[in-house]
Amino acid sequence: MTNATGIGLIGLGTVGSAVARRLLDDWELLGGRAGSIPVLRRVAVADPTRGRDVALPRVHLDGDADALVDDETVAVVVEVMGGVDRASALIERALRAGKPVVTANKAALAAHGLELSRLAVECGVSLRYEAAVGAGLPVVALLRDSLRGDRVTALEMIINSTTNVILTRMGRDGVDFAAALRDAQERGFAEADPSADVDGHDAAAKLVLLSRLAFDAPVALDDVTRVGIRGVVAEDVAAATQLGGAIKLVAAAQGEAGVLTLSVGPALVRPGHPLFGVDDADNAVLITSDLAGPIRLSGAGAGGESTASAVLSDIVATVRDPAAPPPVPGASVTTGDSADVERGGYLRLRLQPIPEATELVLQALEDRGIPVRASASLDEGGTGAHLALLTGSVSRAMRERAAETLDSLAAVAEVVAVMDWLEPA
Numbered sequence: 001m002t003n004a005t006g007i008g009l010i011g012l013g014t015v016g017s018a019v020a021r022r023l024l025d026d027w028e029l030l031g032g033r034a035g036s037i038p039v040l041r042r043v044a045v046a047d048p049t050r051g052r053d054v055a056l057p058r059v060h061l062d063g064d065a066d067a068l069v070d071d072e073t074v075a076v077v078v079e080v081m082g083g084v085d086r087a088s089a090l091i092e093r094a095l096r097a098g099k100p101v102v103t104a105n106k107a108a109l110a111a112h113g114l115e116l117s118r119l120a121v122e123c124g125v126s127l128r129y130e131a132a133v134g135a136g137l138p139v140v141a142l143l144r145d146s147l148r149g150d151r152v153t154a155l156e157m158i159i160n161s162t163t164n165v166i167l168t169r170m171g172r173d174g175v176d177f178a179a180a181l182r183d184a185q186e187r188g189f190a191e192a193d194p195s196a197d198v199d200g201h202d203a204a205a206k207l208v209l210l211s212r213l214a215f216d217a218p219v220a221l222d223d224v225t226r227v228g229i230r231g232v233v234a235e236d237v238a239a240a241t242q243l244g245g246a247i248k249l250v251a252a253a254q255g256e257a258g259v260l261t262l263s264v265g266p267a268l269v270r271p272g273h274p275l276f277g278v279d280d281a282d283n284a285v286l287i288t289s290d291l292a293g294p295i296r297l298s299g300a301g302a303g304g305e306s307t308a309s310a311v312l313s314d315i316v317a318t319v320r321d322p323a324a325p326p327p328v329p330g331a332s333v334t335t336g337d338s339a340d341v342e343r344g345g346y347l348r349l350r351l352q353p354i355p356e357a358t359e360l361v362l363q364a365l366e367d368r369g370i371p372v373r374a375s376a377s378l379d380e381g382g383t384g385a386h387l388a389l390l391t392g393s394v395s396r397a398m399r400e401r402a403a404e405t406l407d408s409l410a411a412v413a414e415v416v417a418v419m420d421w422l423e424p425a
């Protein structure tokens, strides 16, 4: 094979280095699959004076990403630098120059992906972003290509590795959030400023990207009701363990009758649910559709090599078909109120020291038509007896009202925690 396609790589960090290595070492394999050899011509980084642990023979490296985009030897632009505004501007510049783009950047796409996709269509070039969600898990391709004849009704996923590492450690070792976060930072799983992960922004961005594909819906970050994991305390993690489950940060989309509801928040998951047992840095995505039924994808959700796998598959697809237009969501959907979504509930209550307190709580829930599926008594030492409950599915609003009623019961000192429980189907 003699024909070649020039690749320009913006970013040579965790992901970019793994992409560069495979492009340089396995060009024959990639060329065979792409029909033209993807040749790394140029790399842009923030600091070109820094030493690199990947050798780049015959590759021009500097700090000028605009010049990389404009370089006539670069036919495909690969953006793996991260950030929102600068990265989006570079993607836009490439598309306007008629160059297809591959990106791993969920933050830029959640903010500007709709305009960028429209622009790619206008300019007649492709915009691919498999690596932006779930690293190497082929979830974008599944929704974009494989389920085109289906109607997706729900997405449920554990899609942020940092929070999963933190929550798994809290569950296994009984440490609190602060200690688990410090440990994740020391092991390279959390940034020095962890807010994008622990406050749920990263999961929300991924949920938005997948929901646009799954529901053809032009949703934005503002459409997501978002709660992070800073408020998850060791007592709830221990209660979840006692109930046989674990607390996870779950991103969920539910689309019914033209109403789409998006939420990110901590939820208790027990055996029997397809998201149970997804621990540490793993991710899992559960897609429910009317014809294919539930499909579950799981695997490593982060890391240079796993993410590079997705970037490289996009590079191969782009070299093969640089003009394939990205999907542009056009359906008219109404975004619903997440309080109306029906979910199982987890409640933890601190009881007054009276003998029949548990029975009074269970009776109060039954009176409100809220079924109780499981309960566990917990002795919290100094703070007295606690009761953890799992309720059947009712709307979150109804659950909140029930929690208020419980709070006012003489048998209850305080409703300490309320969150979703993913009741197995």
Ligand SMILES: NC(=O)c1ccc[n+]([C@@H]2O[C@H](COP(=O)([O-])OP(=O)(O)OC[C@H]3O[C@@H](n4cnc5c(N)ncnc54)[C@H](OP(=O)(O)O)[C@@H]3O)[C@@H](O)[C@H]2O)c1
Pocket: 010, 011, 012, 013, 014, 015, 016, 044, 045, 046, 047, 048, 050, 063, 065, 080, 081, 082, 083, 086, 104, 105, 106, 107, 131, 132, 133, 135, 301, 302, 303, 304, 307
């Ligand atoms: N890491 C993962 O597991 C993972 C998984 C899925 C998706 N992603 C996404 O992949 C992207 C890259 O992530 P990463 O972990 O590889 O990041 P990273 O390790 O921080 O690397 C970022 C790279 O971009 C370069 N850069 C920053 N600003 C630049 C600019 N203005 N012009 C040119 N280059 C610039 C940096 O240059 P210097 O080297 O000189 O600092 C660095 O090489 C992000 O969008 C991220 O969300 C990452």
